[in-house]
Amino acid sequence: MKIAQLLHNPGAGDEEHSKKDLMALIQSEGFACRYASTKKNEWKEIKTDVDFLVVAGGDGTVRKVAKHLLDRKLIEKPFPIALLPHGTANNIAGSLGIPTDDPRPIVQNWHSGRRKRFDVGLVEGLRHRQFFLEGAGYGIFPELMKEMKDHQEKSTDAPEEKLKIALDVLAGILQTYEPRPCRIDVDGVDYSGEYMLVEVMNIRCIGPNLVLAPTADPADGQMEVVLVAEQQRHGLLTYIQNRLNGQAGGFWGTVLKGQTIRMRWDGPEMHLDDQFIQSKKPKDLRITIHEGALSFLEGPK
Template sequence: MKIAQLLHNPGAGDEDHSKKELVDLIKSEGFDCRYASTKKGDWKELKSDVDFLVVAGGDGTVRRVAKHLLNRKLIEKPYPIALLPSGTANNIAGALNIPTDRPEPIVESWKADRRKRFDVGLVEGLPKRQFFLESMGYGVFPALMRKMKDQQEKSTDTPEEKMNVALDVLADIVQSYEARPCRINVDGIDYSGNYLLVEVMNTRSIGPNLVLAPAADPGDSQFEVVLVSESQRMGLVTYVQNRLNGIEGDYWGTALKGRTIRLKWDGVEMHLDDQLIKSKKPRDIRVMIHEGALSFLGVPD
């Protein structure tokens, strides 16, 4: 019997599955299950007899677990990650085509032991080397993150309501944000210019489920670099407003493919996944790819 280590964030999204419900569900599919809450410090104590990790939470919880795994020594046992997404956006689950509506078929799929390798972005040029799973970038998304910190979030808001608030704020930002100069080099080719948005993406969607790079594959050893210039402002505005009105679709812009990206943004704010980073001055940043640094379980064919 395979042993699953359940790492549960009981406060993620509209989480309504208790510890008992999750453990019982995993055991009902023939797995042994151990439980740890990511709200407590001992969740990082992973035993060598564990076969895989189960992360029950949102993108932020996945990032916390990934950070711990990436910081472990190379000689330590690697663990594949199985997701039970329960966050607000669940962009990582979306990139892996893992459904977010019902946990039962997800747990059942783990029996097939299908795995998907997942690249990780490495960022140099900050005080210490950083990483990202979804994206890093400049412009309107760091501005959105800063403004959302000032929003009074209601505990009763559903994930859909939270995302609509973010989309509404983003629509206002995109209409008024002043394009800034950015030096950009993608695999030796210069794309420098003035941009509202610069995103180096590993997943196809970021933030409130905005699909900016529909062709992105987190296991193809390449990034998708999305650039939005002044001439493309209204296209991005229209896309965000369509999402607010319930009209599904992908952003119409073109993404560049690359493995090594050099950037210098004329500003001091950037983001790595859901982390807002502010520097004292513009920085020369180098972004590289760590191929197959993680492995995810239960990914559909």
Template sequence: MRSANILHNPKAGEGEYTKKKLLTLIRNAGFECSYSSTKKKGWDDVEAAADFVVLAGGDGTVRKVAAVMLDRKMPIGIIPLGTANNIATTLGITGEPKDIIETWNNKNIKKYDVGRIYGLKKAEFFLEGFGYGVFPRLMKVMQKKKERLSDSPEKNLKMALEELHDIILNSKARYCKISLDGADHSGKFLLAEVMNTQSIGPNLNLAPFADPGDGSFDVILIAERQREEFASYVHNKLHGIEQAPVFNILNAKNLDIYWEGRLLHVDDEILELKEPVEVKIKLQEGVLEFLVPEHPSESINAIEKAKAAEKPSSANSA
């Protein structure tokens, strides 16, 4: 695995990583590579002769490229340069680009599930999440304030969390008819989110143990009675306090959802419907393959060891 196609969003990461800089880093690691900007026509003409594809950008870039890679069995390496990087973070791809590039030689592959959507004309799949309620409302507000966004990802995340806190306190809970693998979980909710990654949006870590390759979605339903808890979680995050979310997490492969509202999101895209519709979601296992820093089994072992270390010994607890 020595040759790669680089697909780069040159605007990601404040433009710090230019075409020249990326090519230098990747070639210095011993890889041959070609380059395409996702901002120019023809970027999606991926060379079949390459061993793998490199995505340099944020979550939007990953989704954009995934749309043309769903039916190709070609490993994907990510250099996360976006604001949130929810997909890369869930996959354990963090740190400096130089260090990430060096891990590609390990050839550790992580299969990645995709959510297929039925019932919407403008969206067919999702990688991160699909949902209704306060989160798509936040996305709409942030779109209107686009001109106020700065070059600093940290400042933009802070602004998003401030807006989300206000939205949570003032939003009306809506009725959602939802079936998870045939079981009814309908009710009135502030948020109904089908998650494939551990976090969405401004790094909301609502599904801390989500695994996009485990053959199941994490479904979070936040009811009216949990409004204050949700607002408190966002308030703490806004002030640098990472609090473990206390919301119940359900698991499902197949879902039927009808939300009494017209606004929803599919990954980082907002959709506003003419009228509410019933949507079906089906999990498609292992459609994508990503290069990750360590073997998934090693990650699981590391998590288990960390959990064990946190537990008091029988002697201490006696």
């Protein structure tokens, strides 16, 4: 019998997924299950007889677990990660084709053992070396994080409502945001200019489920670099408004592929995944990719 270590964020998403229900579901499919809450430090104590980790939470919880795995010594046992998404955006789960509506097919699929390698972006030039799973960038997304912080701390809205609010706030930011200079080099080619958004992405979606890099594959050894200049403002705004209205929209942006990105944004604020970072002055960054640093159990076919 395979042993699953359940790492649960009890405060993520709509809180419908309790410890009792999650453990019962996993055990009903023939897996032994151990439980740990990611709200307590003990979750990092993973025994070597565990076969795989189950992360029950949103993108922030996945990042927390990934950081712990990446910080471990190379000689320690690597653990594949299975996802039971119940956060707000669930961008990482979406990139792996893992649904958010019904967890049972997800758990049933774990018997196949199919894994997907998952690259990790590495960022040098900040105070400490950092990483990202989803994306890193400048411009309107750090602005969105600042504006949403107070609302998220007080909000009791359902995940769908939170996404709608974030899209609405982002649309407002985009209408007045002034482009800023950015020096950017992708695999030795200069793309410097003035932009409202510069994102280095590892997966298709970022933020409130915005598909900015539709061809991104977190296992291809490359990153997507998304650039939005003044002439593309209207296209991005239309895309966001279509999302708010529940309509599909065509893709609008400039997307490049690369393995080594150097950039310097005229401003001290940026983000790494869902983390807002503010420096005293602009930074010269070098972003590379660690191929296959993590592995996830694939979603149902």
